[in-house]
Amino acid sequence: MGEEIVVPTVVFGSIVGIVWLVSFFNSRKRLTIHETLRHAIDKGQTLSPELLQNMSLVTDPVRADLRRGVLFLAFGAAFGVLAALIGREEAEALTPMLGVATFPIFLGIAYIGLWAFGRGKSQA
16 A cells, blocks of 8 residues: 555544544543442432532533633644644645644634633533
8 A cells, every 4th residue: 555545544544533532431431420420329328419519520511612622722723833834845735734724723712612601601
C-alpha cells in the first residue's frame, strides 16, 4: 500500500478511535455511578440529598459544555497554528487547512454558548 492510502486511513481511523474511546469511558463512568448507587440502596443505606447532588455533578452537562467548548477551541487553534506552519512551505495548503480549523472553533463557540445559556437554569 502506498503512502497516499495509509496516511488518510490512519488519520480518519484515529478520529473514529478517539470518539469511540471517549464515548466508551463516559458510558463506563455513568455505569459505575449507577452501580454505586444500586449497591448503597441494596445495603439499606440512606442516600442524602448532598450525596445525590455530588454524584450528579460528575455528569453535569452544563460543566461538560464548558470543557468541551474550551477543548474544541484549543483543537481549532492548534490546527490553525499547524496550518500556518505548513503554509510557510506550501502556500496553497494554508486556506484549506484554515477552513478545516474553523469547524472545531465554531463547535467550541457553540458549546461555550450552551454553557453560558444553561448555567443560570436550575436542574430538574
